[in-house]
Amino acid sequence: MAEYVHFTDEQKQRANSVDLVDFLRRQGEQIIRSGREWRWKRHDSVTIRGNRWFRHSAGQGGLAIDFVQEFYGLSFPDAVTLLLGGEQGTAFRQSDKKVPETERKEFILPEAADNMRRVYAYLLKQRYIDRDVLTHFVREKKIYEDKEYHNAVFVGCDENGTARHAHKRGTYSNAAGYRGNVEGSDPKYSFNYIGTSDTLYVFEAPIDMLSFITLHKNGWQQHSYVALDGVAEHAMLHVLSKNMYLKNVVLCLDHDPAGIEASGRLAGILHEKGYTSVSCLQPACKDWNEDLKAQHGITPIPAKPHPKLEACKELCGEIRYLCGHIKSVKNPHEMLMEHYEKAVLLMQLSRSTDGQKAFLVEQLLSMTVYALFAVIVQYRQLEKPMNFKQLTDELCRSYHPHQDRGKLKTKAEDIQQDVNAINARLNTFGIRTLEDKQKLIASYMSLALNCVKALIFICLEEQEQRIEALQKQNEERSDYMQAVCEEFLQPGI
Structure with missing residues (x-):
């Protein structure tokens, strides 16, 4: 039986009050101002205003939770968790100012x-x-024992x-690793150190920060460091805003899926x-303290x-191999569309057989290859030299797992958007300008990336x-x- 996830009414209200423009930007999406509303570039029939959305092509709309369920293919609990920041503690800006906020308690340091x-x-x-590193922070009254x-x-001061x-x-x-912030x-x-150089190192936890300094002790006081107590960006942005000379930011988060996704999200911000x-x-291990222990x-x-990311690397290697073993393609766009017509129907199926999935994988791989040929x-x-290794490397670099959400249906819609954009550009009359060709290249690369996302999902x-x-x-x-x-344990046996 599936585990029941309970959310309080206050949590559901906060999730539904998330500003969708802020949310989409955090996911790496492009939003375009359209009068008093915003239009989502990936789904141009969708308009957004605060925590409300409307899909004009389907005549439907709703609030933030409905939005995430509809376009990211998530269940209700997963949608609420994503909007509330999940385990990573990400907080999105609230749109509905009427939502009551919990009054912050007075901050008092433990005795x-x-x-x-x-x-x-x-x-x-x-x-x-x-010891020297620890003693420094103790003397600064930034570490003590309650x-x-x-x-x-x-x-943090x-x-x-x-x-x-x-x-x-x-x-x-023998404790189970108790940790938490003092109320208020x-x-x-949060815990930090400000140096004189232009570099800020960012960590998830204070012990990660101290471990990194221990591992890189030589001249450590020149640089600046901040521990986020999670992966929310508030402390990092505050340190940067108060120390304008900090220009280089090094994200030193944990080497695990959550840390990797958070690094991508923070880099985008x-x-x-x-x-x-x-x-x-x-770090080479799970975090910097594990490196120190090693x-x-x-x-x-x-x-x-x-x-x-691992699946993406493997797929890009396979795509590079396929590109290298196809001698020439007379009309890559025509070949691309041929495979697209076969793939699009399969991607809309709610259920598919193993054979259908294997066939879909073939079509998506072919679409990616011909998109790169185009x-x-x-x-x-x-007259700009370019090869398939460069393109597949760029494809791999442009993939960010924190931006890859939703089920196969959502990815099919993304692919369709790219195909429509490509066809619209190709069907435009007149001589294409340099900008037109650059946009066409970007559309083909976007299509290739969305095909890779679909392949990763499968x-x-x-x-x-x-x-x-x-x-x-x-x-x-x-x-x-x-x-x-x-x-055998029964009597008489």
């Missing part, structure tokens, strides 16, 4: 203990933080040095804010790559089905063995 024996023991002996529970408290935020971390070795904490002022020097630096001979938690043709007309769905089937077999085998054992 400090008489000494810091447990915090020092925990951070030095279990987390392997460098009296009641002996938690490590990481303090405002520009005047006043404590405005505190994150608590349990120090008992202002998320803009930074680019929107005008920051051009944004990079990602991943240096001390402790078996670390390994990194967990994003399954969508791009090559356009570049030749521009690939991962098949993997999940195989895993579920294997788990079911194991459960049935376990039940059978248990029944056999019980039978």
Whole structure:
């Protein structure tokens, strides 16, 4: 039986009040102003205003939750979770100002203990933080031990040095990793250090930040660091706004699917804010403290790559191989449309056989290949050298898992939008300008990317089905063995 996910009325109200323009921009979508409303470029029949949307082609509309269910193919619980930021703690701007907000409690730092024996023991002996680094923050009164529970408290201060935020971390070795923020904490002022160079390093948690500094101790005080206490952008943006000389941002989030997606989302936000020097630096293991543990001979938690990114890399390699083994194509657009007509019908099916899925994969791969051939043709007309390795590398770089949402039906709509855009550009009379050709190239590349997204969805769905089937077999085998054992244990047998 599926697990029931309960949301309070207040949570559902907040989810339904999310500003859809803000939401779509966070997903990397393009929104165009249309009078007092906004028009979604990917679905030009959809207009948006605040938390409301309307699809003119279908004569339907609704609020934010309906929107995510309709266009991202998510269930009600998944839609609400996405709008509320999910496990990653992302908060989207609210549109409906009438939604009551919980009054923030007064921020009071926990009372400090008489000494810091447990915090020092925990951070030095279990987390392997460098003593000099730890002592620096202790002297700055940014780390201390609370009296009641002996938690490590990481303090964030405002520009005047006043404590405005505190994150608590349990120090008992047998504890299940307690952590949480002190009530009333202002998320803009999380644990940080401001240096003099133009570089800001961004982390998920204070211990990640301290671990990174320990690993890169030489000259560490020149640079700036901030711990987000999750992956919300508020603290990072606040540090940048108050220290205008910070130009280079290095995202050092966890090496797992959540951290990878958050890095992509934060990079997008930074680019929107005008920051051009944004990079990602991943730990070799799951996080920076695991890297530090590994240096001390402790078996670390390994990194967990994003399954969508791994699938994308494999597919781009296969696409490059296919492109290299096709000698020439007289009319790539014609071939593209031929495979599109076969694929589009299959993508609309609610259920499909294994044979139909395999056939669909062939069509999508062919569409991607011929879209890239069409791009090559356009570049030749521009007398600009381009090869398939460059194009598939660009295809792989342009894929961001945090922007890849929804079911196969949604991806079919995206592909159809791209095909319509391409045909509209090709059917325009007159000589194409340089800008026209560049837009046509962008449309073909968008189509290729959306085909890859559809292929990734099919690939991962098949993997999940195989895993579920294997788990079911194991459960049935376990039940059978248990029944056999019980039978033999009965009296008289």
